[in-house]
Amino acid sequence: MAAEVAVMLPGARTSSDDVMTVLPELWVPEASQWLSSSAGRMALEGYSWMQAVHWVAGSGLYQPRRHRSSGLRSFNATTVFIAQLLAELNPCFPGIEYLMRRTGLSERAVEYHLAALRETGLLAYISRGTRVRGKHAQASEFARMIPPEYDAALGIRTVLRDETAPAYTRAVTGISEAGRELMARLGKKATRKVRRPRPKTAPKAPSKASPTGTPEGADEAAGTTVSEESRCTPMGGGCSTSSSAAGTSLPPESKLASGRSESSTRKKSKGRAGGRKAGKKFGHQKLNIIGRRYQLGRELTQQVEWLHGCSVPRVSWVSRNVADAGWTATEVLAWLHLRGTAEKVYRGSGLLAVLLTNAENVLDTPAKRADAVARWRGAQEVQRRHAIERVRAERERYEGDWQDPRSRAVRSEVDDAVAQLKSLSRPVIQGLADDASGLGAASYEVGEEEFADIRAAARAGLETGDTSLINDTIHGCGYDEALRVYGPDLMRRARRIDQVRRSSLTTLTYGA
Template sequence: MNAVAAPAAVMLPAPRRAVDDTEAVAVLPALFVPEASQWLSTSSGRIAGEGYSWMQAVHWVAESGLYKPRQHRSHGPRSFGPTTVRVAQELAELFPCRPGIEYLVRRTGLSERSVEYHLGMLREAGLLAYIVRGTRVRGERALASEFARMVPLEFDVALGIRTVLRDEAAPAYTRAVTGIAETGRELMARLGKKASRKLRWPRLKMSPKALLADARAGADGGAGTAVSAGSRCTPMGGSADGSSSAGTTSLPPETRLASGAYKSSNSEKSKGKAGGRKSGRWPSNDVGRRYQLGRELTQQVEWLRGCSVPRISWVARAVADAGWSATEVLAWLHLRGTAQTVYRGSGLLAVLLSTAETVLDTPAKRADAIAQWRGAQEAQRRRRIEKVRADRERYDGDWQLPQSRAVHSEMDSAIAQLKSTSRAVLQRLLDDGEGSGSTSYELDVQELAGIRAAAQAGLETGDTTLINDTVHGCGLGEAVRVYGKDLIRRAHQLDRVRRSSLSTYAYGA
């Protein structure tokens, strides 16, 4: 045995070891690539020439057990198993290797989180290296990562594969294979057979509950038959292993094919699916109806805004299962009444809905409750409109009365004194003669100022009696001479506003 094959014999991975095989674990090295070395520029492996040679390395890592995911993380898959090989098989068919998460989810049937786990395991095992790392920015289109399929350095050492760097200026990951040791040929042949086979999973369009029930029935020997991982049913030639999972599938008679009356079951199923749903959405189940009711309640009930939708859905599960709508729940809350101060909306809702489905147990009762609720809403709306109208009529003016009662009393006394003075002067003017409205009276400065002050005070409270009496008794010209055009115009405006139904003025005599 030469010097190259000697270390290879020590590191040659054996088949899956038994549970009590502890000596093999001691001699096999661990296989792990840290995150900083998962890029093509920092990787210690070499680029695989094609998908076939890369799948040989994938199967070697899978059966050697050198990579243990749970030694480096506390979550995710426990081992590098068939699921990881299935994901790698999809990657081996891509050129360039630029898979999107949605693409792998659609091809493998796994969840998005599972696909991310297995891609991370392939990177940590040294089988993938980043060329370009994808990005996910909110509001923009997600960009997929581009990988290079790598062969780990441990694989070359274990099988005695000899590599050479043909161009010294080229990076180390461009090494080319020149030969293999005799001790590694048998293992390489066996890995080649595995790489040439395809792992096929049955793609059954069934729900997880149906799959679980079918598997239990097959295990109990019932009517259900479990589909093996190697069976692949084809519509024309049967299955690959000589058995059919359908059991009752048969070809149509030639008469129906010749007449053109035969329609395949796939087209019938597709039409049934297209007609079974409306507006592109499948009908909701019990959980979906609960969440829909909880979402509507958090949007329409004031004291439930900000509450958790799952919690409200769980609280309202009884009425949701009974077929209640959000309008019916609002009508019931109106009948029960709510607290003025709500500390926990979900707790109050649970108390109010405790007997709802037993009291309003028929659609007719719920319809009556909705009618009462809508009537109360209409009455409340009318009261609110009347209140707003009354407030506007009361506070529409620019000037507002002071709040102090002492100021009110002083203002009332001052206005009464001015009114008495102005009326006495006006009465004296009227007693002097019966003018036709164009008579001019001689007034001194103090009397004229007192009359104008009394008229101004009356206008501030909405009283235009003094000016109107002067206009009617002495004429418009004399009133303009005494009071001025501004006071006469303001008195006219107040009279017009007073006659409107939208305004109300109250003043003392």
């Protein structure tokens, strides 16, 4: 089996020039980018894999533009840096966000570089990541592979020791003499850490008349080399041999009376002015129209109860008209108080869109909006007072000495005793009256005239939303007795006011 594998692999090459002319281009189709279908062998450690990465980077065999029109144009230094990050992972389970954070690239750029590593046969899928809506994204797991072109170029001999094992588990058995020197150079590159590449800036256009006599339209690469060599310090070597002061002229002595030239003074003054201007701009930066919309949307989702959990961009788009008109979140709350809300909200942003319809035209002046805010604050104060009174009444009722029995049988006996006392109260009073004056019991029957004052007081309380008088009568004498005293009309109004007050979606406003 070892002999058959050796025959299938290409033979050793004698020089790098022959490699470039004999070896085919590096391109692995998408169907062969999985570990089970890969033609390469799995790298046992990151060192040997980085040797293959550096060989691919310097071979020039990867030409993706022949197969697709998008993505990378070649295997560059950033791809090598990403491969170095992958060599540090064990298992090779990188996330896109992790590579974006380490490289400073965008998501699409990271995907392009990973695709380049797969298309050159250096990476193979073990499991592909998934992105399911509503779940966390799963990262892809890769296997670090060595392409067969690398083995052919260096004359590396491999053998499959176990016939039942897959082909990507081939082991190295030797290397040709011609490939040892190249292998040593690749080993030095693999041990050297690759730094994160800096973004390249576009070189300046060459001047028409260069003082060094360079013709117009010179190669941009020469200009880039000069700019890189000119960045030197006295502590290091490799400085450019040309002097940067060749094209400068000294100012006249009349301009150096204060020890500074006019140009340097002008530059410093501009720098200080620019700094103050920049500080003023960024220190007190004003929001644009989109920023005001998002600010209002964020405040509404925080202050309106039925907007909690809604999307801020959606709420910002719904309230765009009032935001453009200069409304604040307080003014929107006042308008929602005037319009009223539903008892049950199914979609907060949809209800907000309905309630804000034509709001900017109704309250079109700051004075009208201020009046609406004042009325809303007054209603909030009235509601707060009623809540305090209700809590106080409940405490007086439930925090006294009397406590309801826990046993249901005992509570029923207590209710029966209280009912008997209520039934005996009226005959006793009538009997005492008959003994005192000698009149019949029918002359002391309570009628409408006797309850006129208490009904008037209860009606006045209902106009301001106060139902404490009727509720106290119900708790003290029972519902039937309160119905006889106040009548069904007042009892129905009191019950409706209590139901509306218990709802958190309504606000009561009472006129003078």
